[in-house]
Each structure stands twice: as structure tokens, then as C-alpha cells.
Amino acid sequence: MPEMPEIETLARQLRRILVGKRIAQIRLSGLPLRKPVPRNLALTLRGRTIHRILRRGKYLVVEFEPGIFLLIHLGMSGRLFYHPLAGIEAEHTQAVFVFSDSTELEYRDHRRFGLLALYEGIGVDWIPEVLSLGKDPLSRAFRGEWLWELLQKSRTEIKSFLLDQRKVAGLGNIYVCESLFAAGIDPKRRCFTLTMDDSLRLAEGIRNVVKSAVRHRGTSFSDFMDSNGNLGKNQDFLMVFQKEDVKCVRCGENIRRIRQANRSTFYCPHCQK
DNA sequence: GCATTACCCTGAAAGC
DNA sequence: TGCTTTCAGGGTAATG
Numbered sequence: 110m111p112e113m114p115e116i117e118t119l120a121r122q123l124r125r126i127l128v129g130k131r132i133a134q135i136r137l138s139g140l141p142l143r144k145p146v147p148r149n150l151a152l153t154l155r156g157r158t159i160h161r162i163l164r165r166g167k168y169l170v171v172e173f174e175p176g177i178f179l180l181i182h183l184g185m186s187g188r189l190f191y192h193p194l195a196g197i198e199a200e201h202t203q204a205v206f207v208f209s210d211s212t213e214l215e216y217r218d219h220r221r222f223g224l225l226a227l228y229e230g231i232g233v234d235w236i237p238e239v240l241s242l243g244k245d246p247l248s249r250a251f252r253g254e255w256l257w258e259l260l261q262k263s264r265t266e267i268k269s270f271l272l273d274q275r276k277v278a279g280l281g282n283i284y285v286c287e288s289l290f291a292a293g294i295d296p297k298r299r300c301f302t303l304t305m306d307d308s309l310r311l312a313e314g315i316r317n318v319v320k321s322a323v324r325h326r327g328t329s330f331s332d333f334m335d336s337n338g339n340l341g342k343n344q345d346f347l348m349v350f351q352k353e354d355v356k357c358v359r360c361g362e363n364i365r366r367i368r369q370a371n372r373s374t375f376y377c378p379h380c381q382k
Numbered sequence: 383g384c385a386t387t388a389c390c391c392t393g394a395a396a397g398c
Numbered sequence: 399t400g401c402t403t404t405c406a407g408g409g410t411a412a413t414g
Contacts, residue, residue, distance in 0.1 A: 110407060143390080143409070167408080185407050186392080201392090220391045222408060265385060274409080282407065370386075372407065387413070397403075 111183045113167055113246070113279025114322035115341065119189060120164040126191055127171075127214065131158045134207040140221060142203060143184060147227045154179065154206075154227075165239045166278030177229040180236060184222030190215045242278035246319045251277075253309030260300040260308060267303065268296035269370045271315075280315070283350045284322065286375045288315040290349045295381045296374045297367075321346065349375040 111119075135151035147153075157173040164170070169181040183189070194211045201219040208214075216225070228236050244251045256277075263270055271277055271285040280288070289296050291314030294307055303311070327341030348358055352375055353366040362379040
């Protein structure tokens, strides 16, 4: 389940590998992802050179010259692999981008919750999926004061709020659970009940959790690998996620698991108030 | 307008 | 052992 730190890890790696490469051919499975893959994708991108690779929230944005964007979202089970020309597709391979130097980038996604979309004629931050994103935890604008103002307007539970990409871009279930633990905040708290002090701690908690995960090259349970097939290391540093009935590292109380908005939440009932 | 729920999908794990 | 059921979750459309 790739979240922002996993996408950031991929973006940094693909930037080194792919910028300057020219697309020779694109092969598609023909199966729909979250939305159907654009019919003109292969025709539009063939012969074009990769100019930049950016990340916006959990989206990878590949910019081709001149101003053509391929938007990639890995959903829950999407993976990207970079390797020499193989010719034979693995099961669940949805797209293969073949480069003119006989290497290829393969997109695999067995659940097909991911997205491949094409945009041209607009700036990267005007892509609709990007435009609707909230602030990025790694940006300078991501501050406790800003978060507090937003929280005052919402009656929903803080856990659900943080999963909403229109509010904060890039967090998923793992990093929301870890951030709330880092800040000592109960995931069931209603947003408007958080004080300025809570918001400052939460913003700092989110930033620290995300930065640390990027340093560890992401969290790997079953689905995330980088484009060379290497696993991340961040799962060794998690405090609460998937730790039901494990003792809390701070107080020794058992970590509890509850269900919120159809997602599992892991938290320490003693440390998180 | 906002909050909540249901749905898409398939592999793994649990249950029988 | 092998079949069936349940669960996992990101994003979004539908519903309340």
C-alpha cells in the first residue's frame, strides 16, 4: 500500500534513472484500472523524451516534452519495475514503457486500483487530481497553525480527516496511525476539539513520521518495492500499525485495533488522549 | 455542504 | 486437504 514516502522514494530513484530517456513503445494489458487507461496513451507518448519526474501527494507525474504529463497512481497494489527489455509480461502487468536504450519500466497492479492518465496543455499543478490535493507534509506551508484553522471547520474524526487527500496530501492508513501516536492524539477525537497545542504537535508528528519513512526508503509489507525490487525498511520502525495486542513502547499498555470509516486503526488507549 | 457508506478488486488468511 | 468466506485498503460515487 504505497503512501507518500514510498512514492517519494520511487520518484527520487526514477528521476535518476529515467530523465532523458525516449519512449520507443508502450504495451498495455487493455484491462481498466480505477479508470480506463486513455486510448491515445501509447500513440501520444511514443517517441517522446522524459523531461522531469515529480511527486504530488501519492501521484507520480512524468513530464514529457513539450508539456505532456503522464499521471501515475499506484493505488493499493501497484508496483513499478525498471529492468532490461524482457518481452514477456508477468501476470498482472498492466503497462510496459519500453525505452530506446532497450530498457523498460513495467507497471504491475493485481487489484487494478491504480491510475494512468494523460494531460497536455496545462501546468502540472492544474491537473485536476493534483489541483484538489491539500498541503504536502514535506512542504514549508505545512504548519500547525494552518492545520488548526482547518480542523476548527470539521466535525469528523481526526483519523478520517487525515486520510482525506483534499486536506493533507499523501497520508494513508499507516502514516496516519503512526502520526497520531507520535502526537499522542486519540484517533476518535473530533477535529474541532483539537487545541492549537494539539495541532502543533500533530503537524510536527506527521512531518517527523513522513521524513523518517523517506529516510528508510518506505514501508514494505506485501506490496511496496522500489523500482529495482528492493524492500523498504520502515516497517522495522513502526510503533502501532499492525501491532494489535503488542505492548506500547512508551507505557506497556496493549496496542488496540478499532475500525473507523471501514479502515483499521491502531492506537495506544493510554498514550493517545 | 458536509459526513458517512458502499463499491471496485484479488491474494492471503481464516474458517469449516 | 481443499473449498468457501472474510479481510485488507485508496479513492470516489452515492447516499444520508
